[in-house]
Amino acid sequence: MSKVLSRRDLEFLLYEWLDVESLTTRERFADHSRETFDAFLDVSQQIAERDFAPHNRKNDLNEPTFDGERVTIIPEVSKALKAFAESGLIAAPLSAEHGGMQLPAVVARACFLWFQAANTATSAYAMLTSGNSHLLLAHGTKEQIETYVYPMLEGRFTGTMCLSEPQAGSALSDVLTKATPAGDGTYRVTGSKMWISGGDHELSENIIHLVLARVAGAPAGVKGLSLFIVPKKDVKTGERNGVTLAGLNHKMGYRGTTNTVLAFDDATGYLVGEEGRGLAYMFLMMNEARIGVGAGAVALGYTGYLHALAYAREREQGRPLDDKNPTAPPVAIVKHPDVRRMLLASKSYVEGGLALILYAAKLLDERSEENDLLLDVLTPIVKAWPSQWCRLADDHAIQVHGGYGYTREYPVEQFYRDNRLNSIHEGTDGIQALDLLGRKVTMKGGAGLALLLDRIRATASSVKGDLGEPVLAACDRLAATTAKLWAKGDPSSALVNATAYLDAAGHLVIAWLWLEQHLAAGDKEGDFYDGKRLAARYFVTHELPRIGPMLDLLDSGDTLLRDMDDAWLG
Structure with a gap:
């Protein structure tokens, strides 16, 4: 099994949950099929594992240098980007008139995750080039597109x-x-x-x-x-x-x-x-980049989790708690409850984060006024939630490796360092929090938040047993808290604890997407589906309750962070 990304999970999310094959009934995607989608995923995995992953560590240890005249970068980066360009992946989601293959955005996003997981530093050049070209296709002149965009799509x-x-x-x-x-x-x-x-x-x-x-x-x-x-x-x-x-x-x-x-x-x-319209145009690239940063955080968390899982199954140390025989053979550390805690938490973060990224991408393929509104509300969460919680999966990966995890001989410490940057890339988590609470949930009279909560409630009401009830209750609480925060229309009070609001809303959204995966798994048999049902139950019962104290703080109207004097910090 690959330790870069899980092809099985991608296939489950794309085909068994999101039903991306149904997109082929749309005129734009009519030339595609499950076979073409799989072919793109195949070539992405092959190039990522062959040309990107092998130099990930070398890229980290031999960072670019500048001698005052030119920048020197290890040659493997150029080779990898050339392979990426020759694959046609950079232009694949674009319209045929621009040389693209009209690949659905959700499939293109799944493909690029392979590169982000394999080597986030090298993939960054491709991600920025893609966003730049998309902006100019939308707002540039014909001459600008011919002069600058087409050479970018060709990789030149x-x-x-x-x-x-x-x-x-x-x-x-x-x-x-x-x-x-x-x-x-x-x-x-x-x-x-x-x-x-x-x-x-x-x-x-x-x-x-x-x-x-x-x-x-x-x-x-x-x-x-x-x-x-x-x-x-x-x-x-x-x-x-x-x-x-x-x-x-x-x-x-x-x-x-x-x-x-x-x-x-x-x-x-x-x-x-x-x-005078520069920032409005730039937001197209910025929002694409924010989703890309969230995807990169998921990818790094996911590869960290897969490395930790493989290590935990191979590393033998210690004995079961009820085994008092000091001469008994040691067991794989995956048998120890605390290691299982970290692995299950990580699984819930990265697989939940992956669902979030792909769901957001599919909204681009099914454009409508309603879906555009929903994506507007979700974008700050798509960027910020994985940047915090999928990074925690890399934190757990270091801990699962024990002392080895803190050494450069194992890759997980690099995954954590790379992932730490995603909380500041394309707007800090605090900026995303202000965007969510200050703009997105209030725009159009709160229609975006109402739409999101309606979709969450519809899913939670469809789940059998007791998993849906906590999610329904959390929807009611978030709606009530939002109304209370804005009751006086005072931004200085409403936004003072915006980060807590972002955390709470993000956890609710991931709980919803775990219920969606639970429904997609249904009664299907096998370890994979058992794992999906287990992770869904874990997230709802162990993670979702985190939002209670966050909402309590918001409901209290606390303004300590606004009212304090910075002199008191020492």
Whole structure:
């Protein structure tokens, strides 16, 4: 069995739960079948295990270096990305008119999970390029698409997103980078961008930066931001375009992905869409990236869990609690209750997280006003919940390995370090919490939250036995708490404990998706289905009760975090 990802679980979720074969009745996916979906999954697994996984450790130990002129990256990264590009996977979900194969988003997401689990640092270049190209397909001109997108789809160019700045971080309203009209339809872009993943390398012929900048005279705040295409090199001459690598950041994880400080000095930029709508356009890439980050957190947690499970079955140590014979042979540590606790908890996190990612992706394939609204509400949870709880699966994996887990001779410590970054990628968990409670559950008069809770209640009411009742009760509590928080319409009070709200809502959503899996498993026989039913019961009985204290805190109206004086921290 692969220790990268579980093909069996993917097939269960895709075919037995989500019934992705039914998508082939839609005109867009009519040329597809179970056979074509499986073929894409096959090639993804093959390339991931052959070209991505083998250099994951080497990528971590030999991070990119910068000698003042060029960035050096281990050659295996280029080889892997070339194999990925040649497979056609980067363009597969796109329309045929753009050279795509109209693969459903849910299948494409399942495919890319293999690469994220095998080597998250190398896969990051592909993920950013994909998001960049999708944004330009949606908002770019025909000429921009032909000049920049098609080479990205072919793997010749790569792409980035340039939002953060040294002084601004996530506060995009404070962006200072300027764009000055040059009089010929182009702009001169000047400023500094920070934390730009994939910002400089020699893995591709060119790097296409999407840069948020402010045109002179634009209003303050995010409404004054515009979006520009700023290539590393002029596509006609091949000369550098005023984009300079000022330095590399050295992160605790994702070490194989260049993370850069970029200086833009009168770089030629090309406006995307209209002035002043830059952040609105960028949200397409940001939301795609947020789902991608959540998926990456699931992938890393999942591979950590599979490594821990294999180790626990092989490692013999200790004896059963009721065996007092010191000469009795040791047993595999998977027999010990506390090891089982960590493994079962991890299983519930990563398989629940995987269900969340694929459910969200299928909403993109079944676009409707209702599904778009539901995806809006779920997106902060999709990004933040796996970043916290699937990381805990990697934490457990280290513990299951015992002392070996803390050494670099075993891969689980790297999985944890890589996964730790996902809580800050594409907006911190705190930002996602503010987005969920401050915007998503209140928009359209609370229609999005009501829709989510209706779907959860429908599932919980269909489950036989006592598993549905706690979930129904949790729905009622979350609805009541939300109403109470916003009763006075005061954001400073309602949002002070937003992170607790995100945690509670996330756990409720995962409990719902475990009930969905429980229903899909039904009465089917075999260890796999027994495992699904066991994990569903575990999550509802052991994990869902965590939200009680969270909702109690929210209901209390506590404003300690708002009212405290930072001087009291010491």
